[in-house]
Amino acid sequence: MRYHIGNLDQHQLINLYRGMLKPRMIEEKMLILLRQGKISKWFSGIGQEAIAVGVSNALKESEYILPMHRNLGVFTSRNVPLDRLFSQWQGKMNGFTQGRDRSFHFGTQDYKIVGMISHLGPQLGVADGIALADILRRNKRVTAVFTGEGATSEGDFHEALNVASVWNLPVLFCIENNGYGLSTPTNEQFNCEHLADRAKGYGIESRIIDGNNILEVFTKVDELAKAIRKRPRPVLLEFKTFRMRGHEEASGTKYVPEKLMKNWAKKDPISNYEAFLLEEGVIAQEEIDQFKAEITEEINQNLKKAFDEPTVSFNESKELEEVYQDIDYEEVIPNENSENIRFVDAISQGLEQSMERHNELIIMGQDIAEYGGVFKITEGFTSKFGKRRVRNTPICESAIVSAAMGLSINGMKAVMEMQFADFVSSGFNPIVNYLAKVHYRWGQNADVVVRMPCGGGVGAGPFHSQTNEAWFTKTPGLKVVYPAFPSDAKGLLNTAINDPNPVLFFEHKGLYRSVYGDVPTDYYTLPLGKAxxxxxxxxxxxxxxxxxxxxxxxxxxxxxxxxxxxxxxxxxxxxxxxxxxxxxxxxxxxxxxxxxxxxxxxxxxxxxxxxxxxxxxxxxxxxxxxxxxxxxxxxxxxxxxxxxxxxxxxxxxxxxxx
Structure with missing residues (x-):
């Protein structure tokens, strides 16, 4: 393996070594604990440490990283406290999900890390939303999101890359091509030589990087990150690496040819880099031994804290209360001026006044900009608020729901229009598995309203007429609003936008232009949950x-x-x-x-x-x-x-x- 030091100094070279060593030693300890039954599951990143550590060190602490199962090096590079990680893996209260989720299924705003969910694809769209917020605020930041080669077959991957390309979002899409999706080899997953070649179809740049070479990972990502901060754009990175253990430990590696395992073992990112540093005189064996002793002590001390922590106890009221973020409802009383308007006009008026009230409210949907949406609810909005805040989207409901989640993570509000409520099925996964569960899992709210033009009686047939509210009333973590009158529609929409939780807002198409009512002309709110x-x-x-x-x-x-x-x-x-x-x-x-x-x-x-x-x-x-x-x-x-x-x-x- 060839290493090029370039402009890196001794401190940086050693820091990268220690950065890889720490997650490797933690993993080796976790594998022992797994065999002892002290943790329930483990997804090993052994052999892939250079990618997580190299990317993390190339980004600034203020920049978001969205890791996956095998990216322990992201957490250790960001100095996430080990006792909290160990508590997380044991399902203890001090963990980031308080026992509600396991593994790396969590995020932490304190360290600008947004963890994955088991439905792998949505986090790519979430990265788009985080990056979009940075673009809108003119922050010169990069967002890095990880995925495995297996997840590149999911539709969310293609949707997210397309959106990032169309909107010129500063996202590093990091594919860890480690040879296998569980037991399925890459030749049974895709039929292109390099996954990086897929970037051409989206009109974006790509790079192929040796994922086992820490210096190549760090220097190339560092160079790209600096360039992207100056000229925002997405880049697809394919890291060639290998998974030295099973998909998770129960899987084993019997399906991998022994010769292949031996060849990749020779490319171990830590032992090779360690030998290089010793040969170059950058580090001495005594320093390596000292690092290992210090990391061992840190692991043991923090494990003791986690082991000494009591098992999580059940508190029913706490569990129920933390499904949603608390909200202090702000009652805004309307003035006495009102006008008799249609249902559709009340929706448009509420949305417009909410846009005026919330400077960082973004609305997204198909054909909603100059065209004004198929129901003309946002007609004229672009001239008033601009195309940065009123955004036409490609036809990719899942990626846009996920992007709305990303906007929320980065502190903004989002309203997404489903062109028809029926089409929500294409964005169902991120709604019910990400937006609905994220606050309960790790305390992150989803400040998202999904507008749902729905209903029959207009001769629109099976794909434009459903009233599918029951899909969502069943899902804890979502709020569902369904008004019948113009005045209710406006007041409840304003409240839904103020609410920091995800709201499905149903608007019956048959009422849009057939029902009139007296509606206050100025901004006002109505409480949710009041018949x-x-x-x-x-x-x-x-x-x-x-x-x-x-x-x-x-x-x-x-x-x-x-x-x-x-x-x-x-x-x-x-x-x-x-x-x-x-x-x-x-x-x-x-x-x-x-x-x-x-x-x-x-x-x-x-x-x-x-x-x-x-x-x-x-x-x-x-x-x-x-x-x-x-x-x-x-x-x-x-x-x-x-x-x-x-x-x-x-x-x-x-x-x-x-």
Missing amino acids: NLLEEGEGVSVVTYGAAVHWAIETLKKHPEIDADVIDLRTLQPLDIEAVYASVKKTGKLIILQEDTLFGGIASDISAMVMENCFEYLDAPIKRVGSLETPVPFARELEKNYLPQQRFENALLELVAY
Whole structure:
């Protein structure tokens, strides 16, 4: 192995050596503890230390790094306290996830490290968002994100590189090509000679680097980082290396040819570099022995602290409270001036006034800039706020959700428009696995609103008509808002944007231009989790939300003899179930109407909760009404009978007559 010292001084050369030695010695200790049953799992980076250590040392402490399983050297290079790492791996309270997650599935703002999730791809898009925030603030920073060669087959990889290229984001995409994805060799994963060649398709630069040569890693990344700070742009780096142990220790390495293992063992990044330093007289054996003794002592002392720490104890209220970041709701009372506007105008007005209120609020989506979005909600926004804050995106929902998460990590707010709520399936993974879980896992909030134009009745067919709120009400960590009136839409949207937690904001397309209402002209907020009692009666409780609110009111107008409470839930998570209980205790009868198909929807949960908590007040079985158990059909007659209006009227009359 050939080493070129270049302009590096003795201190830097030794620092890089010690930087690799420390994670290697920690790993060797962890493998012993794993065999003793004192940690549950280990993903080894032995043989790959030069990459994590070289990249970390080339970046500034203020610059974010997004590592993976085998990048212990990132954490040690950033001087993350060992006792906290050891507690993390043992599931102790002093760990970064307080026992809620394992391994390197965590981040820490104190050290500008953002850890991975098991769904590997989204962190590439998160890096885009972090870098975007730096660009918008004109910070001259680089973001480095790691991935293995296996994850380059995921769609998120391609989406993230494309977005970074289109937006000229200062991201170093670091591929550790270590030969195997678990047991699948590279020749069964991709059919190009070098993964770096893929950069050509995105119009970005790439480099191939010897991942076992610490000096090559450090000097080339250092040179690139300095260049990117001056002229922001993404670069794809392929580090050629090898995984000397299994995917994780239980996997073993029997699937690897013995000759291949022996050849790569000869390229060990630490033993080769150590021999070079000794030969060049940069370091003496006595110094090496001293380093090893010091690191051993540091490991043992911090292990003792972690072992002495008690096992984590369960506190139910704490667990529930920390799913979401705390928020002090700021009530903003509107002035007395109002105007009668459409639902769509109220959404646009709320979004515009929130953009004025929050200087670092970024909105992203397909066709939302000059075109104004397919529903024209952001029409005129670019002339007022500029294309830096109103951003057209490629068609890549997953990468943009992840980028919104990255903006939040770097201290900004994001609103992302799903062109249609149906398309959220393409961004489902980062919503339910990243945004929803990140605060519970390591205390990082996801300050993201995903706008969801939804709903049927407009002849748009199976792929543009779903009302899919139940996909998200099931997921702890997400908030779900679904207004029915223009004034609610504006006030709740403002609150959703103020909320530091991820919010799915459903906007029924059928209401956009058909429903008018008096809406205060200035900025105001409405609380999440507070239902609205629209009509009061003694005979039956009608609980609903979204467009179904209007269907319920229309039906009741046809039957003035029915004396009903009508409750518009407005938000589904948090859910104002107490308002439902109070109504049921008064009327003794409950019917729940939703546009979504019936099975597994919000009506089922409300019904179950009322049965559990108000059974003795019920004078009749609870009725649930929803759409037909089919995809949403296109033809008018089919869609009319798919939707639940007529079934609701029949069920309501049956319930009243019970």
